[in-house]
Amino acid sequence: MFVRIVKMGFHEQNIETFLTNFEANKEKIRSFKGCQLLELYRDKNDPAIFFTYSYWEAEDDLENYRQSDVFKNVWAKTKPLFNMPPMAWSVDKLETLI
Numbered sequence: 001m002f003v004r005i006v007k008m009g010f011h012e013q014n015i016e017t018f019l020t021n022f023e024a025n026k027e028k029i030r031s032f033k034g035c036q037l038l039e040l041y042r043d044k045n046d047p048a049i050f051f052t053y054s055y056w057e058a059e060d061d062l063e064n065y066r067q068s069d070v071f072k073n074v075w076a077k078t079k080p081l082f083n084m085p086p087m088a089w090s091v092d093k094l095e096t097l098i
Contacts, residue, residue: 001056001093002055002092003055003090004052004088005090006088007051007086008049009049009082009086010049010050010081010082011048018050025070029071032065033065034058034064035054035055036055036057037054039053055093
């Protein structure tokens with residue numbers, strides 16, 4: 001399993017559009033083959049900055065999602081809303097303490 005972290009910054013007037021799009025598509029993303037978890041975070045100091053965390057079984061699963069119509073439709077609506085280039089990391093989860 002690995003974690004995909006994406007940082008996105010939005011123009012203030014586009015935040016509600018982003019949140020509406022996320023709400024409309026979050027179940028489709030989460031139910032995509034290989035996706036084990038999907039979370040959305042908002043920065044405490046800058047409310048225009050958001051992060052998604054998604055847990056994937058394998059890199060091929062993420063790549064299949066990125067080639068899917070679901071991703072292409074979500075990204076087409078999200079990309080024009082940015083106020084900065086998005087940043088993404090794929091990281092291996094090493095430990096969880098609860």
